[in-house]
Structures are given as C-alpha cells and as structure tokens.
C-alpha cells in the first residue's frame with residue numbers, strides 16, 4: 001500500500017514517539033528495586049523497561065489510572081446507594097437554594113459548551129482535554145439531567161469522605177477519578193442498531209487522565225453545594241441507615 005507523504009510535523013511527531021518508546025524500554029538502574037506498594041515485590045516500570053515510573057510496577061500504575069488509587073478500587077453501586085438516595089431527596093427538597101441552582105446551571109454550561117459528539121474511532125488519538133469534552137457532549141446527546149450529575153457528586157464526595165480506607169496519592173486524585181468514571185457511565189458507549197439481531201456497541205476505556213479532567217470540571221461546578229450541604233446530606237443518610245437498622249423505614 002502506498003501512503004501519502006508525511007508533513008514535517010508528522011515526521012517530527014513520529015520521531016518523538018520512537019525516541020520516547022526506546023527511552024522507556026531501556027531498563028533504568030536508578031529505579032527502586034521493587035514496587036513501593038507493600039507486599040507487591042514486582043520491579044517498578046522503569047527498572048523492568050516497561051514504562052516511566054521509578055517507584056511503582058506496571059500493575060499498580062494501571063490500577064491508579066483506572067481507579068485513582070494505588071490500592072483502592074472503584075466505589076461499588078451498593079456502597080454508593082445510601083449516599084445517592086440521601087443526596088437525591090435532599091437536593092429535590094432544596095432545588096431553589098442559590099448554590100444548588102448555581103451548580104445545576106454550571107453543569108448545564110459544561111454540557112452545552114462541550115462541542116460536537118466525536119466519532120469513537122477518533123477518541124484514541126485525542127488529547128485528554130478534548131476526550132473529556134467529548135464525554136460531556138455524549139452526556140448532552142443522551143439527555144443526562146444536570147441533577148443526576150449533582151446527585152452523583154454529593155454521593156461520591158460523601159462516600160469518599162466517610163471511607164475509613166484513605167486513597168493516598170495527591171489530594172483529590174481519587175475523588176476526581178471516581179467522579180469522572182461515574183459521569184462516563186452515564187453515557188459511555190456508542191450504539192448503532194442495524195436491525196432486530198444486529199447492533200454495534202463500543203465503549204471507550206474508563207481509565208486515564210481524561211477521567212480526572214471530567215471529575216475536576218464537575219467538582220468545580222458543584223464544590224459550593226458540597227461545601228454548604230454535604231454535612232446535611234450525610235446526616236440524612238446516617239439517620240436513614242439507623243432507621244433501617246431499627247426496622248423503621
């Protein structure tokens with residue numbers, strides 16, 4: 001097959017990628033001997049010649065990319081349920097609150113300002129920021145109501161705050177990843193139905209920097225609501241859990 005001649009910019013990019021690949025594939029003796037997660041024992045990425053990290057193995061780097069923490073997984077739907085229910089009831093009773101309506105408008109702005117819905121085949125090559133905007137565009141197309149995203153924000157912020165196992169790492173890293181993942185689940189896939197027995201579904205990978213960008217944008221839109229109302233939502237959740245344990249619903 002004959003390929004069209006590459007532009008200088010494309011040639012530069014190809015050289016940069018080739019240089020990067022050869023750099024990270026040479027084992028680095030300056031890296032730690034074993035991954036810094038207790039009990040892991042595997043060599044860090046750089047020592048194994050399979051990546052950049054001088055301190056963590058490939059498995060733990062992947063885990064952090066996917067979940068936002070070297071050791072914690074993603075919050076389960078069951079763990080979030082009581083927080084979601086409390087957040088939803090609380091917000092529905094306080095829709096006219098200044099900060100709640102302000103956050104709903106800010107989320108609406110994120111959805112409306114997200115630009116076009118991109119083709120799934122283009123997502124892999126996109127920079128994280130554009131990939132994050134594409135995710136908001138898909139949510140807009142799917143008609144995801146801003147209130148659902150605000151409920152998620154309060155529920156996830158509350159669950160992370162009350163979790164006795166801390167996620168470690170940079171402050172906000174786990175929370176932002178979890179917010180991004182939950183938002184992505186709202187409208188993650190591309191679906192084409194060709195007939196009663198024929199359809200095509202594609203889901204972008206739920207890992208990487210773009211999740212944190214989605215999470216950061218949502219956190220910025222909703223932070224005042226969390227600051228002013230999270231305590232009341234957590235109190236409502238605790239009251240309901242106590243009521244359910246005593247057999248009173």
Ligand SMILES: [Zn+2]
Nearest residue numbers: 035040057060
């Ligand atoms: Zn490890």
